Amino acid sequence: MPAITGTTRFAGIIGDPVRHSRSPAIHNAAYAATGIDMVYLAFEVARGDAAAAIDAARRLGAVGLSVTMPHKADAAAAVDDLDDDAAALGAVNCVTIGADGRLRGSNTDGEGFLRGLDHDAAFDPAGRSCVVLGAGGAARAVIRALSGARAADVVVVNRSAPAAQAAAALGGRIGRVGSTAAVQTADLVVNATPLGMEGPAAGELPCPVEVLGPGQVVIDLVYHPLETPWLKAARDRGARGYNGVSMLVFQAAAAFERWTGRPAPVDVMIAAALQD
């Protein structure tokens, strides 16, 4: 890592919890690889304090902030300008602080998902049938991104119906609520629930594995562990399966590019994300 001096600028992530975040490793590796004089830190910020933290970052001359749970909606309310994705989703995961102190809020999850999908699977959603399992923040970004990428249809499968309905609406005329039966005929299946993640839901499956098979691309947005039981079963049954590391890295790459104006060193960032 290059020396930190009086000219070093900073960026960071605000969230709670945030100590487990891989973002500092990913961004600092990118600065080191490109020789950019910046550091990236994790800041544990309590619920309700996001606006104050963002204002503090602006006053301290930060370049930008990543925003994670539980602050994404509060960050959307705290910035001066919102890009289209952030406005539609009501959630900001990336704040860019201009030289004049103006705060621009973006949501780079959808862009990160599509870039990751292309990187991992060379999959173009245009004209394809897609199923998204879950209707939370990640699902909403993915649904909007798939709609923007001209998918033929996006079926949203979720435990609670009102959330499913609201998420499906983000898909516009191609979004609808459905059941796991839709998975069988889907070209792309995305798990955007925490089922399978390390912790209490580690052994749970977001949908029955019998409906997965050859010819499908299956993405599990979970990346702890790198292979969930559901992802393993999908691969075992002949589907092309990928985890959430690429979405994580490419949303970070999008932030890097907004903050520095330079292309992100994606391979270095992926290696950093995978390092223990």
Ligand code: NAP
């Ligand atoms: P969230 O906003 O809390 O949404 C969680 C979704 O999962 C909701 O639709 C919820 O259904 C559903 N769900 C939760 N527990 C469930 C259960 N026991 N049974 C059935 N459905 C359940 O979370 P999020 O931010 O969208 O994150 C979802 C997952 O994506 C997490 O594992 C997260 O780590 C991952 N993620 C990955 C990336 C990446 O870059 N790879 C980015 C963001 C998130 P209800 O609506 O019924 O509550």
